[in-house]
Amino acid sequence: MNVLHLISLPLDLGPLRRWAAMRGCGADEGIALHHLLSETFGKGVTQPFRLMAAPGAARATLYAYARASEADLKQTALECAMPDALAICDLDGLAVKEMPKAWRQGRRLAFDLRVRPTKRLLKPAGAFGKGAEIDAYLAEALRRHPEGRPTENPVERESVYRNWLAERLGAAATLDEARLVRFERRPVQRGKTSREGPDVIWHGELTIQDGDAFVARLESGVGRHAAFGYGMLLLRPAR
Known part of the structure; x- marks a missing residue:
């Protein structure tokens, strides 16, 4: 099985809010991001996740855990994501690191x-x-x-x-x-x-x-x- 990865993905909040409104997500940011990530990378691939944004900022960073590698995430997004989703997700800014395979008891x-x-x-x-x-x-x-x-x-x-x-x-x-x-x-x-x-x-x-x-x-x-x-x-x- 692939190792667990931690990913960070920059997002543009203006296009995200417009995309969410067009999809009927209302004010629930979580469900908007759920649909965006599912359609871009596959259902359940990037979860759990957390969106971090400074008050009033135009951009935010989404952190998530994923088994998929950076290459797999980008390939899936380029093959399957809709253009309006790619206008939200900055794939060039996607960063991925491997998490430890083993954790020491007592750490x-x-x-x-x-x-x-x-x-x-x-x-x-x-x-x-x-x-x-x-x-x-x-x-x-x-x-x-x-x-x-x-x-x-x-x-x-x-x-x-x-x-x-x-x-x-x-x-x-x-x-x-x-x-x-x-x-x-x-x-x-x-x-x-x-x-x-x-x-x-x-x-x-x-x-x-x-x-x-x-x-x-x-x-x-x-x-x-x-x-x-x-x-x-x-x-x-x-x-």
């Missing part, structure tokens, strides 16, 4: 991570039916206080999200520290429905426990919606 790394911390209900809770996807904080509040909002010892949002993150890392790594640097509620469009949910950015540090599981976590992403701009572990040197 400590810093990370930057955007996630959508949600849970699917295994049974009805409050106004939500079995199988509903809801905010992990709300799910925990309903579990602890099914009778309603408590007057004492309320559920603490950041703590719930930190536990959610530690669970999603699983056997791959232990969560040493995590600082919630942004919390918003944003709507996402899935099919014909739009639903609001948490949008969280973490900065923190982790320690690798299982190298193979860690590679799998990088490739699959953390949590749900990895195909729409969430769940990509961007790694940094630890302190």
Whole structure:
């Protein structure tokens, strides 16, 4: 199997917004990028991904993990991508590096991570039916206080999200520290429905426990919606 690669791809935001509007993607940037990447490089080839843009900037950089090589990505794009997609993606600026094939147990790394911390209900809770996807904080509040909002010892949002993150890392790594640097509620469009949910950015540090599981976590992403701009572990040197 091909090794895992980290790619960076410059994008022009003006053409991206026009392309998204013509495709009926609305204000959901994640679904616009999902369709753009799928049509340019193939479905699921470049995910999870993360778009990084400075406020007011005309260009941004998209980072993603991919098994495909730089040559394969460019060949697929040149053979299959539509001209308006290539007006968005700067293929000449595409940069690709191989990720390590093996990770040492005990290796400590810093990370930057955007996630959508949600849970699917295994049974009805409050106004939500079995199988509903809801905010992990709300799910925990309903579990602890099914009778309603408590007057004492309320559920603490950041703590719930930190536990959610530690669970999603699983056997791959232990969560040493995590600082919630942004919390918003944003709507996402899935099919014909739009639903609001948490949008969280973490900065923190982790320690690798299982190298193979860690590679799998990088490739699959953390949590749900990895195909729409969430769940990509961007790694940094630890302190």
